[in-house]
Amino acid sequence: MTDQPLLVAAKERFAPWLIEPMLRNRQTYIKVAMAAAMINLFALVSSLFTMTVYDRVVPNDASSSLVGLSIGLGIIIIFDFILRLLRVYFVDIAGANIDYEVGDRLFAKIVALRLDQRRGSTGTLTGLMRELETLRDFFASATLTAFIDVPFILVTLGVIAMLGGVLVLLPLAMIPLVILAGLLTNPALDRLSARSLGDGLVKQSVLVETIGNLETVKASGAGPMLNERWREALNRHSHSSLGQRLLSSIAVTVASSANTIAYCGTIIVGVGLLRNHMITTGALLACSVLCGRSIAPLAQIATLLSRLSATRVAYRQINALMQTPSEGPAGDALKPVVQGRIELRNIAFRYPGASEKALDQLSLTIAPGEHVGFLGRVGSGKSTLARMVLGLYEPTEGAVLIDGIDVRQFDPAHLRHQVGASMQDHALLAGSVRENICLQRAHVDVDEMLRVAEISGTHRFMGQITNGYDLRLADRGDGLSGGQRQSISIARALAGRPPVLVFDEPSSAMDAQTEADLIGRLQEEIQGRTFLLITHRTPLLRLVDRIILLEQGRIAADGPRDAMLQRLTRGKVA
Numbered sequence: 001m002t003d004q005p006l007l008v009a010a011k012e013r014f015a016p017w018l019i020e021p022m023l024r025n026r027q028t029y030i031k032v033a034m035a036a037a038m039i040n041l042f043a044l045v046s047s048l049f050t051m052t053v054y055d056r057v058v059p060n061d062a063s064s065s066l067v068g069l070s071i072g073l074g075i076i077i078i079f080d081f082i083l084r085l086l087r088v089y090f091v092d093i094a095g096a097n098i099d100y101e102v103g104d105r106l107f108a109k110i111v112a113l114r115l116d117q118r119r120g121s122t123g124t125l126t127g128l129m130r131e132l133e134t135l136r137d138f139f140a141s142a143t144l145t146a147f148i149d150v151p152f153i154l155v156t157l158g159v160i161a162m163l164g165g166v167l168v169l170l171p172l173a174m175i176p177l178v179i180l181a182g183l184l185t186n187p188a189l190d191r192l193s194a195r196s197l198g199d200g201l202v203k204q205s206v207l208v209e210t211i212g213n214l215e216t217v218k219a220s221g222a223g224p225m226l227n228e229r230w231r232e233a234l235n236r237h238s239h240s241s242l243g244q245r246l247l248s249s250i251a252v253t254v255a256s257s258a259n260t261i262a263y264c265g266t267i268i269v270g271v272g273l274l275r276n277h278m279i280t281t282g283a284l285l286a287c288s289v290l291c292g293r294s295i296a297p298l299a300q301i302a303t304l305l306s307r308l309s310a311t312r313v314a315y316r317q318i319n320a321l322m323q324t325p326s327e328g329p330a331g332d333a334l335k336p337v338v339q340g341r342i343e344l345r346n347i348a349f350r351y352p353g354a355s356e357k358a359l360d361q362l363s364l365t366i367a368p369g370e371h372v373g374f375l376g377r378v379g380s381g382k383s384t385l386a387r388m389v390l391g392l393y394e395p396t397e398g399a400v401l402i403d404g405i406d407v408r409q410f411d412p413a414h415l416r417h418q419v420g421a422s423m424q425d426h427a428l429l430a431g432s433v434r435e436n437i438c439l440q441r442a443h444v445d446v447d448e449m450l451r452v453a454e455i456s457g458t459h460r461f462m463g464q465i466t467n468g469y470d471l472r473l474a475d476r477g478d479g480l481s482g483g484q485r486q487s488i489s490i491a492r493a494l495a496g497r498p499p500v501l502v503f504d505e506p507s508s509a510m511d512a513q514t515e516a517d518l519i520g521r522l523q524e525e526i527q528g529r530t531f532l533l534i535t536h537r538t539p540l541l542r543l544v545d546r547i548i549l550l551e552q553g554r555i556a557a558d559g560p561r562d563a564m565l566q567r568l569t570r571g572k573v574a
């Protein structure tokens with residue numbers, strides 16, 4: 001994994017992950033559009049009311065007409081109020097639905113992401129997930145209906161022209177100005193939004209790394225260094241966000257000034273027309289109200305465009321992630337019942353961005369039920385080999401076969417049900433110990449959990465812990481000792497009796513007695529199952545019949561356990 005941020009521009013305009021949930025909510029958006037259209041019509045009616053009052057009611061002192069008109073207007077105001085509420089409600093519903101569906105797809109994508117294709121640190125990825133909120137805010141924003149208001153600008157201008165004649169020229173002259181301000185600032189706004197998002201992701205990255213490793217940060221005294229990184233990230237982000245906000249306020253301010261100019265201009269020019277009896281007082285008042293209404297949607301669109309910039313940038317980043325290849329074959333994935341024969345056929349592997357190959361020209365065959373130990377110096381490729389068997393990484397050359405089938409053809413979830421793994425970091429998940437062992441797997445019930453907990457040694461210390469299996473662990477299993485975490489990790493790997501087991505340093509944090517007890521119980525458990533053991537600890541080698549020695553990603557020696565141990569102790573190999 002490299003730490004480069006995930007800022008790749010994917011040009012596709014509307015990707016299925018976004019357009020499909022939007023289309024599914026089109027009924028709701030149609031309701032929103034209808035409500036917005038009605039609200040626009042009501043606005044026209046209220047300005048015509050002003051005109052009627054000034055031109056008909058006031059000169060004729062027609063109080064009864066005023067009462068009737070007021071009642072009519074009251075009804076319209078109530079409807080307008082209800083429709084405005086409904087508009088917000090419907091937009092919120094659609095926004096929440098889209099947020100849920102897109103969030104769900106994005107999470108599934110992250111879980112299925114091919115590790116060799118992963119770009120960006122943990123913090124960058126979590127920051128990207130946060131960008132979902134930018135998308136949600138856009139789709140759940142009531143200002144979204146400003147687009148529906150645009151056609152009504154023409155209707156409003158038409159009514160102004162009918163009532164006030166040349167007065168229509170004032171708002172008409174302002175509209176291109178507002179549009180121009182939006183168009184001119186938009187490209188720079190796009191750039192600044194992208195920069196601000198990138199800087200935000202760097203900030204998130206420093207934060208996640210620090211909080212996730214707080215104990216190490218404190219113990220190693222890395223605080224000042226991370227503090228410096230944080231300050232730098234804060235500084236950069238606040239600069240780019242400031243620029244973004246300033247620029248986005250230009251178009252909004254131009255729209256608001258244009259509104260004021262058009263309104264005042266209408267009054268000034270209107271008074272001249274009034275003197276020449278070319279319009280009535282009522283028409284002048286109605287035109288001044290309508291003038292504001294014709295420009296208001298543009299001001300909203302200016303706001304919307306600035307949000308659209310941020311939304312577009314967020315969309316592109318999320319889309320780039322969505323287009324990253326997932327695990328598993330492109331066609332139908334296989335879910336065979338596994339016997340446990342493992343073959344590595346001339347494989348080579350280089351981690352993304354690494355200069356050296358971690359594995360090279362490596363071929364070996366492990367028979368079903370065979371127990372094999374992998375030894376080798378630090379960095380010789382043992383854990384990488386385990387990752388290959390689990391299909392976590394694909395070999396750059398060659399193939400890994402289980403029962404003669406390339407692991408790339410397997411359904412990834414099925415493969416990991418067939419291969420029980422206890423990896424070197426023994427990370428547990430937030431939740432109860434029970435959840436950590438069972439992982440909501442249908443075939444792992446309470447009896448099976450207790451059986452594997454007994455074998456792994458978990459059951460012994462569970463009795464001494466308050467809440468036992470219901471003990472809730474913090475992130476990564478905080479709240480337990482290293483050895484206890486290892487024990488639970490072993491129980492998790494054994495649960496469901498997978499035909500293949502891969503154990504990477506399973507007892508490195510255990511005391512000699514606990515380890516000896518574990519070996520005794522595992523001996524029976526692994527009978528008839530393929531067992532791959534990576535270890536630096538000699539006692540564990542009692543569990544294997546064959547030892548393979550790795551050196552710089554290649555096989556340096558391979559043979560029966562006792563013969564290999566003799567050669568190793570005599571220092572003839574290595």
Ligand SMILES: Nc1ncnc2c1ncn2[C@@H]1O[C@H](COP(=O)(O)OP(=O)(O)OP(=O)(O)O)[C@@H](O)[C@H]1O
Nearest residue numbers: 001351354358376377378379380381382383384385
């Ligand atoms: N995620 C990674 N990204 C890049 N390079 C890696 C990664 N993991 C391991 N490597 C490199 O691959 C090589 C093999 O690492 P691997 O973890 O397989 O060694 P190992 O034999 O298991 O070592 P150890 O006994 O210390 O666990 C090392 O040179 C290491 O630097």
